[in-house]
Every structure is written in C-alpha cells, then in structure tokens.
Amino acid sequence: MEGIRLKKWVWTIIAVVVIAVAGGYAYANHRMTQQTYTAAMTAAKNAVQDKNYSVAEAAFQEALRHKSNDATAQRYLTQTQDFASAESAMGDSDFDSAKSDYTKVKTTADGYSILTQRATKALKQLKTIQLKEDMYQQIYDQAMTEYNGQSYTQSNATLDRIFKDSDAKQSYYTDIYNQAVDLRSANNKAIKGGGDGTPADDSSSSTSATTTSSSSDTTTSDSSTSSTVAGLTDSESAAAKNYKGSNEYTVPKSRTQLNGKTITAAQITAARKTLKAAGIQPGSFSDQDIRDGLIAAQKAGTSFKTYAEKNYK
Structure with a gap:
C-alpha cells in the first residue's frame, strides 16, 4: 500500500x-x-x-x-x-x-x-496636376483647330502658352507636351511651304506640266460621287474610275479642302497622331476618312480630337 x-x-x-x-x-x-x-x-x-x-x-x-x-x-x-x-x-x-x-x-x-x-x-x-493637364489639353485642342483651319502662325502662338510654362516639361505632362511639339513642327513645315502660312499646292507643277489634248482622259465616272482631276494618266484615270472606296480622286473637290484650301499631307499626318493619342487606331481610316473627319470637325465647331472621340470610338 x-x-x-x-x-x-x-x-x-x-x-x-x-x-x-x-x-x-x-x-x-x-x-x-x-x-x-x-x-x-x-x-x-x-x-x-x-x-x-x-x-x-x-x-x-x-x-x-x-x-x-x-x-x-x-x-x-x-x-x-x-x-x-x-x-x-x-x-x-x-x-x-x-x-x-x-x-x-x-x-x-x-x-x-x-x-x-x-x-x-x-x-x-x-x-493640381489634373487641372493643369486639362488646361494644356484645351490649349492643344485650340491649336489643332487653328491648324485644321490652316491658321498655322496663330496655332503656333496658341502652343506657346504651353511651351512658355516651365511646368509643362514635368514628366506628368510628357504626352501632351510631345503632341504640342509635333503640332508646332507641322505648323512650321506648312508655313515654310507657303511662306505666309498657306501650304504650297503640290499639285500645281504637275498640273501645269500636263497637256490637255483631250478632255476624255479625265472624264468623271459618276457626277454624284466623283469629280474630274487634271493631271492623271490614262491608267490612273481608269484606276480612279474603278476604285470602289473614297479618295481625293473619287470625291467632290469640297471633300478635299478646308476653307477652300487643299488638305495637306502634313494635316493628315497630324490628325493620325491625334487619333493615336486618343486611343483610336489610325490605321483603320483611309486618308479620305481623315479629310472627312477634319471637315466635319470644323463644321461642328470643335477640335478633331473631340470629334474623333465622339464619332470614331
């Protein structure tokens, strides 16, 4: 126990x-x-x-x-x-x-x-940054509208409001600043081409050098959708006649001009850059599509960017 x-x-x-x-x-x-x-x-x-x-x-x-x-x-x-x-x-x-x-x-x-x-x-x-970015965008849109209206000197003057602001070179505004630089280059090129801000007419030399021995060489294919353009060879005229889409050879002259002046290649290039910056694939549009958009934007009294964002997306 x-x-x-x-x-x-x-x-x-x-x-x-x-x-x-x-x-x-x-x-x-x-x-x-x-x-x-x-x-x-x-x-x-x-x-x-x-x-x-x-x-x-x-x-x-x-x-x-x-x-x-x-x-x-x-x-x-x-x-x-x-x-x-x-x-x-x-x-x-x-x-x-x-x-x-x-x-x-x-x-x-x-x-x-x-x-x-x-x-x-x-x-x-x-x-503060967003307010400033919006201000730069509005300035750029105004300058682009002036560019589309072939007021190149005025467009540059408008862009100077961006370039003279030291804040514009900050990394926050890189995209809009680079767009402004590109637009200024396009303005300067147009001014140089026309001297007084009017773009040179690239087609004038070829037109004057072309003989007009027969009006049948440039017969219009359909008066409702196309117009006669001097300076085309027989093969070019045939191609224009058979073309089913739209370009400067198959549309009325009014669809190739702004304010009575021919829309330049520089303007089309600038417009494509605007589309790209807005997130729109520029390759989806022909040059004539771009011309139509520039004309429509001007008639609507708005910038091409604003018009594209509303109608192209």
Whole structure:
C-alpha cells in the first residue's frame, strides 16, 4: 500500500515537471515570436519613413508570418501596397489609377498615420496636376483647330502658352507636351511651304506640266460621287474610275479642302497622331476618312480630337 502511494507521488512530481517545462517552452516561444514580430513591424515602419516601400512591404509580410491573424500588420501592409501602386501610376501619368489608390490609403480606418498623411498630400497635388493637364489639353485642342483651319502662325502662338510654362516639361505632362511639339513642327513645315502660312499646292507643277489634248482622259465616272482631276494618266484615270472606296480622286473637290484650301499631307499626318493619342487606331481610316473627319470637325465647331472621340470610338 505504501508502495502504491509512493508511485502516485512520483508520477505527480513527474507530471508537474513536464507541465512546468512545457509551459516554460511555450512562454519562451511566445516571447520569441513576439520579439520577432515587433522587430519586423519596427523595420517596416522605418522603411516607410525612408519611403522604401518594397522593403516595408517585405517587413510587414515577415511580421504576418509570425502573427498570421494580426489585423494591424495586414492593414499596414495593404496600405503600403496601395501607396506604392499609386506612386507607380503617377510615374506613368495614369492619374485615374493613382487617385483611386491614394484614396484607398487615405480612407483606411486606423491606418498607418504617415501613409495616410502622404496620401492626403498626394491627392491635393494630383488635383493640381489634373487641372493643369486639362488646361494644356484645351490649349492643344485650340491649336489643332487653328491648324485644321490652316491658321498655322496663330496655332503656333496658341502652343506657346504651353511651351512658355516651365511646368509643362514635368514628366506628368510628357504626352501632351510631345503632341504640342509635333503640332508646332507641322505648323512650321506648312508655313515654310507657303511662306505666309498657306501650304504650297503640290499639285500645281504637275498640273501645269500636263497637256490637255483631250478632255476624255479625265472624264468623271459618276457626277454624284466623283469629280474630274487634271493631271492623271490614262491608267490612273481608269484606276480612279474603278476604285470602289473614297479618295481625293473619287470625291467632290469640297471633300478635299478646308476653307477652300487643299488638305495637306502634313494635316493628315497630324490628325493620325491625334487619333493615336486618343486611343483610336489610325490605321483603320483611309486618308479620305481623315479629310472627312477634319471637315466635319470644323463644321461642328470643335477640335478633331473631340470629334474623333465622339464619332470614331
């Protein structure tokens, strides 16, 4: 009987020791986990302070590996990822995406205060940038309308409002600035061609050099859809007659001119660049389609860009 009591006592001691050891290990493990988590969170916050968001993201993820359900680490991680995404969108001048991501950071409940403050400041800056971009776009559209009306000198004067603004060279406005540069080049080329801003008539020399021995060489194919154009060879006249689409040889003269002046190749090239900038594939349109669009835009009293966005998409 005494032996049985002794055995029970021994087993009780053993159980107490095991529990104590296990408890001590659990405590030590918990303490180590907490220390590792705290170190990771501290490293992440320091990285945010230094604006090193990729390092911050990795550190917040490390913290979550030690506390997978920690709401604070997850919230700060999401904020950091959204802020980094917004910064990247700003670099690409994708202002709509940037605004969306900055807003997510700003409106995060109980978010990391530094990120919240930076997002708030960035949204104010973004508003200013967008207002300025809209202003540059309006200036460019006005200059393009003047170009389409063959007022090349005036178009350049309008574009100067962009070029004289030092902010226009900032990376945010690269696309619209480059479009303005291209349009100025087209204006200068047209001015050089005509001297006074009127484009040179490239067809005049070929027309004057062509003999008019027989009017039958340039007979119109269909008075309702085409017109006689001097200077065509027999084969060119036949090709124009058989052509089923639209070009300058198969449409009335009125569909090849703006303000009584022939639409130039430079104008067509500039219009195609405008389509591309607006996200419209310029290769889908023939030169005559472009001419028709330029004429329609002028009649509507709007820029070619605005007309194309409304009618070509």
